[in-house]
Amino acid sequence: MNVLLAGLATLSGLRDRQAMDFTLVKLMLSTELWQFSSVKLLRAVGPLNDQHWLTLAQCTCSQAEPTHDQVWLDISALPTLSDFPKREAAIVTESVQRSLTAPFVTVFPINTQASVCSVLEVLSDQALSADLLPHIDSVLRLYENLQSLLDYGEKDSLTELLNRKTFDSAFWRAAQAQETIQMVPETERRQPNQEVSYFLAVIDIDHFKHVNDNFGHLIGDEVLLLLARQMRASFRFHDQLYRFGGEEFVVLMRCSSHADAQAALERFRTHIAEHDFPQVNHITISIGFTPLNLNDTPSGAFDRADKAVYYAKEHGRNQVCSYTELVASGALQAPADDTEEVDFF
Missing domain, CATH: 3.30.70.270 (Reverse transcriptase/Diguanylate cyclase domain)
Structure with a gap:
């Protein structure tokens, strides 16, 4: 719990989006409350009828630092939403999606920019117990709130473009x-x-x-x-x-x-x-x-x-x-x- 609280304190002090994304996936891997082998933070990007998965941050237990997709790349080379049904279902239904067999994949929808356009995907050797889901949800809601605060400070109030x-x-x-x-x-x-x-x-x-x-x-x-x-x-x-x-x-x-x-x-x-x-x-x-x-x-x-x-x-x-x-x-x-x-x- 101490690791989690320290990580949340660090997360709340950040004002850079990439640093916030990296800190989130590292926090999910380091806390003692659960054991994940990998964590990915992804966003659906592109036109609504042709969206693709952009990796904002990803990390495994064997990695020292997270990595991410370059934002300037050609999105047509990225996997489409339908390539990963559980991710797509998490966005469409706005609910947690879980696999029933090992390795266990759990996908959490993340509300950002007034819509569900991002997901957190975690991989574990054992299925997540039901009592852990509210803890993870609380961490993600803090992340959502911090993203909203950044939007409030960085966007024009009328057009919602960057200011x-x-x-x-x-x-x-x-x-x-x-x-x-x-x-x-x-x-x-x-x-x-x-x-x-x-x-x-x-x-x-x-x-x-x-x-x-x-x-x-x-x-x-x-x-x-x-x-x-x-x-x-x-x-x-x-x-x-x-x-x-x-x-x-x-x-x-x-x-x-x-x-x-x-x-x-x-x-x-x-x-x-x-x-x-x-x-x-x-x-x-x-x-x-x-x-x-x-x-x-x-x-x-x-x-x-x-x-x-x-x-x-x-x-x-x-x-x-x-x-x-x-x-x-x-x-x-x-x-x-x-x-x-x-x-x-």
Whole structure:
């Protein structure tokens, strides 16, 4: 019991999601109340009609530290929900699922983000006794509550996208990953001719003031909410989506090339232009984007993308503009300290 209480105290003090996930699976393996040979924390990701299992954390008794799936991987390579019926049943029924023969598999549903989208799967040599289930459930409810507190602090209250204060830490993680990618020799990459890079896009609703003036702020808020929903439906599950305030949104994404990033943003722009918004009917958006540079900063990357979106709005709106291409064409002037940075695309 002392190990469990100490682990819960550690868990409650964490503010990083990955650290929280790792601590949870380690706690489940280390407590003296039960004996598990392995623990997995998984999330169902992707479109509702084609979801796959992403491993957030997994550990066995023989492992020193947990491991996890890389969030940027191709989800089509992950197992589908139907590949693991007990996991799927735990999500659908919101109840614990147990196997009847050894090795015993027990799957616990976890309520996060106002829905059951995650499970904890434990493997044991003996069936779990009924009196242990409430203890495990209590640990998971604490984890759920801590996740909810993180959501409350990290998400915009209207759109439920990430808010601006969470952007810097995500940017530094992406910048570090970008640097790691560039350090890998081209001959050792899985796709030698393809340079994966991170891109920052700023999305601004055209003439949004007219929406508020003509239809009222309640309708304006509905437009923001619906746009956020379209963003979640259009971009990949691992793309970081933010509302920076007002009608300004930000996407931190990873693509195989500059052309792929531009194509994805162009598809979203076209989709929004064709989408029917209640009462307002149609709106358009302007988008500016830039690749992350070597030794980049959050403010530097945002400033470049913001200049590109400003150019788009000053030159007709309803278009996607690349900062890199604008500088190359002479339409924008790069700052003097920008010339030493290298774009990877």
